[in-house]
Amino acid sequence: MKRHEFLRELHKVVGNRNYLEIGVNDGRSLRLARVPSIAVDPAFKVTSEIRCDVQLVKATSDEFFARPDPLAHLRGGRNPWHNLRRGRHPLGRWHRTTLDLSFIDGMHLFEYALRDFVNVERHSDWASVVVFDDMLPRSVDEAARDRHTTAWTGDVYKLIEILDRHRPDLVTVLVDTRPTGQLLVFGADPRNEVLRESYDDVVAEFLVPDPQKVPEAVLDRVRAVPPEALLEAGFWRPLAHARNRGLPRSRGWAPLRDALRRLTAGC
Numbered sequence: 001m002k003r004h005e006f007l008r009e010l011h012k013v014v015g016n017r018n019y020l021e022i023g024v025n026d027g028r029s030l031r032l033a034r035v036p037s038i039a040v041d042p043a044f045k046v047t048s049e050i051r052c053d054v055q056l057v058k059a060t061s062d063e064f065f066a067r068p069d070p071l072a073h074l075r076g077g078r079n080p081w082h083n084l085r086r087g088r089h090p091l092g093r094w095h096r097t098t099l100d101l102s103f104i105d106g107m108h109l110f111e112y113a114l115r116d117f118v119n120v121e122r123h124s125d126w127a128s129v130v131v132f133d134d135m136l137p138r139s140v141d142e143a144a145r146d147r148h149t150t151a152w153t154g155d156v157y158k159l160i161e162i163l164d165r166h167r168p169d170l171v172t173v174l175v176d177t178r179p180t181g182q183l184l185v186f187g188a189d190p191r192n193e194v195l196r197e198s199y200d201d202v203v204a205e206f207l208v209p210d211p212q213k214v215p216e217a218v219l220d221r222v223r224a225v226p227p228e229a230l231l232e233a234g235f236w237r238p239l240a241h242a243r244n245r246g247l248p249r250s251r252g253w254a255p256l257r258d259a260l261r262r263l264t265a266g267c
């Protein structure tokens, strides 16, 4: 299954109420969204027809997340006093907007993707789904930090090991999509500071000059699940139900985590 086919189906099974995209380019992934969305890219050149209420942000993802209220658009751009006028607490829904589905496909260097995840996670929770693109390079050339191929993944595949090592509380699922695979992350915890605190050490450890030593397991797609198996899994409907009802992590996460582990056990 090709990456955009998988993403199209993913939007359906996640049943997300909002969407964040980092890295838009010509809009071929953004055109799959049907819900209020924010899409960030310093150099987008959208040529696809877009069929959602989207704020297109012309900035880098770091600049976007540094804004005082980056997700305002997902609340219809309302300020807190809107709630007060409607008889609700002013900080009620304004205080925190949770991202249901995020797609990280901006700069293809691992330290950028790591910062994107840290920032996305601050606005996510256990029921959110975060997707990274281009996590399974097919060659060392494709994985180079200094781009010299047409198709380019860069070294974002390093996020697989970084998350496994530093955030064993998350569940990561590698997906065998064409051409270069994707990674889904479940169980986000906005209060977890581990990645933020260890960022400098992680970058110092993983930042090495080309050629990159891409693990054989990555090149051979050892842990990757077939996209069809993931899309057909039974946990999507309960996950959407739990998220929409605002079920707390203490009640919703364990069954989802166990279902995900069963899915990935054979890979």
Ligand SMILES: C[S@@+](CC[C@H](N)C(=O)[O-])C[C@H]1O[C@@H](n2cnc3c(N)ncnc32)[C@H](O)[C@@H]1O
Pocket (backbone or CB within 6 Å): 022, 023, 024, 025, 026, 027, 028, 029, 030, 040, 041, 042, 043, 044, 059, 060, 061, 062, 105, 106, 107, 112
């Ligand atoms: C691979 S393309 C995105 C493709 C798109 N998501 C799709 O699937 O059709 C990567 C995009 O990331 C953008 N980009 C590069 N650096 C970025 C950054 N720091 N923040 C956000 N986007 C960035 C580039 O301008 C480029 O358009």
